[in-house]
Amino acid sequence: MNTISIETESKSYKVHVGSTIFESALALYEQQIRQADHAVIFVDEAVAALHLDKLLKPLQSFLDTAVHVYKLPSGESSKSFETFLACQSFLLVKGCTRKSILFAYGGGACGDVIGFVASTFMRGIPFIQCPTTILAHDSAVGGKTAINHPQGKNMIGSFYQPEAVIFDTSTLTTLPHQQVLSGMAEVIKHALISDERWLEELLSYHSLESMTEEQKLSFLVKGIQVKAEIVKADEFEQSVRKYLNLGHTYGHAIEASVGYGNITHGEAVAVGLVISLQLSERLLSLREGTAKKLFHSLHKLGYTFEPVLTQEIDQLIPYMKRDKKASFGELHFVLLEKIGKPCMKIVPLEELVKAHVQLRQWSKEV
Numbered sequence: 001m002n003t004i005s006i007e008t009e010s011k012s013y014k015v016h017v018g019s020t021i022f023e024s025a026l027a028l029y030e031q032q033i034r035q036a037d038h039a040v041i042f043v044d045e046a047v048a049a050l051h052l053d054k055l056l057k058p059l060q061s062f063l064d065t066a067v068h069v070y071k072l073p074s075g076e077s078s079k080s081f082e083t084f085l086a087c088q089s090f091l092l093v094k095g096c097t098r099k100s101i102l103f104a105y106g107g108g109a110c111g112d113v114i115g116f117v118a119s120t121f122m123r124g125i126p127f128i129q130c131p132t133t134i135l136a137h138d139s140a141v142g143g144k145t146a147i148n149h150p151q152g153k154n155m156i157g158s159f160y161q162p163e164a165v166i167f168d169t170s171t172l173t174t175l176p177h178q179q180v181l182s183g184m185a186e187v188i189k190h191a192l193i194s195d196e197r198w199l200e201e202l203l204s205y206h207s208l209e210s211m212t213e214e215q216k217l218s219f220l221v222k223g224i225q226v227k228a229e230i231v232k233a234d235e236f237e238q239s240v241r242k243y244l245n246l247g248h249t250y251g252h253a254i255e256a257s258v259g260y261g262n263i264t265h266g267e268a269v270a271v272g273l274v275i276s277l278q279l280s281e282r283l284l285s286l287r288e289g290t291a292k293k294l295f296h297s298l299h300k301l302g303y304t305f306e307p308v309l310t311q312e313i314d315q316l317i318p319y320m321k322r323d324k325k326a327s328f329g330e331l332h333f334v335l336l337e338k339i340g341k342p343c344m345k346i347v348p349l350e351e352l353v354k355a356h357v358q359l360r361q362w363s364k365e366v
């Protein structure tokens with residue numbers, strides 16, 4: 001079991017990562033779990049069907065009373081007001097109090113909504129993140145919680161750190177291919193903002209399937225270490241935490257414009273990563289050819305660039321202007337001075353248009 005320490009201004013806690021680790025990792029929190037008056041597992045319903053016992057059985061072994069289990073709608077649809085309210089009602093009906101403990105068992109969506117439930121129930125109760133997707137190596141760490149509003153994604157939420165993160169990577173074996181692509185895009189993002197040699201290693205694979213479980217595990221640990229460093233320096237996204245948004249300004253626009261559910265978050269971010277590197281070459285000193293190399297590597301790994309062909313830049317720009325980092329109508333992008341050296345930069349519209357046109361051309365050529 002690998003253990004990474006997360007130290008933030010508001011809380012320090014540990015992330016435990018490894019295959020089949022629930023029993024040993026939960027044992028580290030036995031006292032805290034035993035002292036809780038109620039333990040509740042909130043689980044993504046698809047994850048429940050495949051993996052519920054992995055967490056439920058060892059957890060139940062610590063307790064004399066039954067563990068409560070509540071199944072959430074699978075994936076993004078759980079990040080709603082309706083689910084939020086249903087979870088709060090469940091806790092109240094079961095008689096939960098400030099002494100209760102919650103477990104969020106699922107992907108990033110489950111972690112986000114349950115983090116928000118935990119942060120608001122009786123003004124905040126402890127919760128443990130138990131992520132089950134590759135992407136959630138990112139979302140389960142750092143304490144951002146959220147639900148969606150019809151007006152926009154992640155519009156309602158809080159910063160609220162978990163007691164611990166227990167990432168049993170044996171759950172990843174059932175992850176659909178599209179979700180593997182999605183999660184690995186965030187791993188590649190972590191490499192781009194931190195370490196050129198690691199990036200080269202990641203991009204040297206011919207397919208994501210050719211990575212062994214052990215290699216994937218080591219990449220997840222590295223990704224979590226990058227995130228740990230950043231949230232330690234800037235828990236509330238006042239400065240360097242913004243760098244984690246590399247590829248996200250354009251990526252979020254693609255995600256929204258194509259329609260949520262038609263493309264995964266990470267696949268949209270992958271396209272955004274290439275655009276960020278093109279802009280970094282044009283506006284900063286990033287070595288020429290880096291963006292094109294990334295494009296070809298991502299294409300080889302199975303990422304789609306189809307949305308660049310189907311979406312007009314005029315459709316994308318309004319979404320980018322609504323980005324949380326935009327101000328006074330200007331587009332603020334995370335760019336790279338070089339691999340491992342991110343910075344914020346205002347991007348002139350005409351440069352963005354040029355990058356979009358260029359990426360279209362590359363996409364037509366492959």
Ligand SMILES: NC(=O)c1ccc[n+]([C@@H]2O[C@H](COP(=O)([O-])OP(=O)(O)OC[C@H]3O[C@@H](n4cnc5c(N)ncnc54)[C@H](O)[C@@H]3O)[C@@H](O)[C@H]2O)c1
Pocket residue numbers: 044045046047050074075076079106107108109110112132133134135136138139140141142143144145154171172173174175176179182265
């Ligand atoms: N809080 C943060 O810092 C942060 C960071 C990045 C992303 N996010 C959020 O994370 C969410 C995306 O998370 P995600 O990519 O994990 O997607 P997700 O939680 O929506 O899960 C994706 C799909 O995979 C299924 N699934 C999950 N684990 C599985 C498993 N082990 N086997 C089989 N199927 C499984 C789910 O049922 C769902 O259908 C978004 O809502 C995004 O906003 C949050």
Ligand SMILES: [Zn+2]
Pocket residue numbers: 186248265269
């Ligand atoms: Zn992301």
